[in-house]
Amino acid sequence: MKHYSTVVSLFRQMMACNDIQHDIFTLTTLMNSLRNLKKVDLGFSVSAMIVKLGLHPNPYTMSTLLLGLCNEGQWKEATSLLNRMMSEGVNPNVGLAPDLAAYKMLINGYARGKEKMRLRLRLRLRLRLAEEMLQKGLTLDAATQNMLRD
Numbered sequence: 339m340k341h342y343s344t345v346v347s348l349f350r351q352m353m354a355c356n357d358i359q360h361d362i363f364t365l366t367t368l369m370n371s372l373r374n375l376k377k378v379d380l381g382f383s384v385s386a387m388i389v390k391l392g393l394h395p396n397p398y399t400m401s402t403l404l405l406g407l408c409n410e411g412q413w414k415e416a417t418s419l420l421n422r423m424m425s426e427g428v429n430p431n432v433g434l435a436p437d438l439a440a441y442k443m444l445i446n447g448y449a450r451g452k453e454k455m456r457l458r459l460r461l462r463l464r465l466r467l468a469e470e471m472l473q474k475g476l477t478l479d480a481a482t483q484n485m486l487r488d
Contacts, residue, residue: 343371343375345367345368345371346368346371346372346375349364349368352364360387360391360393361393362388362393362394362395362396362399365384365387365388365391365393365399366396366398366399366402368384369381369384369385369399369402369403369406370402372384372406373402373403373405373406373409376409376410378403378406378407378409378410378412381402381403381406382403385399385403400419400423401439401440403419404416404419404420404423404440404443405443407419408443408444408446408447411447413444413447413448413463416443416444416447417444417463417467420440420441420444423440438471438476438477441467441468441470441471441476441482442481442482442485444467445464445467445468445482445485445486446485448460448461448463448464448467449464449485449486464485464486465486468482468486
């Protein structure tokens with residue numbers, strides 16, 4: 339069962355306890371639960387807490403934010419976050435090779451997006467992302483190629 343709200347409640351209780359030190363794993367778990375509750379904005383607040391505590395976000399931490407933005411249809415923000423991650427040397431990785439999953443999330447989002455973005459613009463953005471992938475030496479698998487055709 340998925341008990342995302344229970345994770346958030348438990349974290350609140352942990353915050354009240356001074357004896358528990360938070361680490362990147364508990365905070366990333368919290369961010370993932372917030373993402374699943376469709377509260378990516380609160381996930382960014384946790385991201386700020388991570389920095390304030392002197393912890394270093396890992397690729398999973400950043401990918402959680404990226405996936406949250408994609409799930410909420412905030413493609414412009416997701417693309418901006420991906421670019422920031424790349425410029426800062428954080429390789430997003432959600433189970434696939436670094437970068438590949440993040441690019442595929444964005445290409446899929448632009449293919450399926452319901453925002454009021456013109457079809458041609460969405461296609462142009464998908465092609466630009468695919469070009470970036472190729473420049474980074476990533477392979478366009480069959481699924482990615484199909485997303486470019488949609």
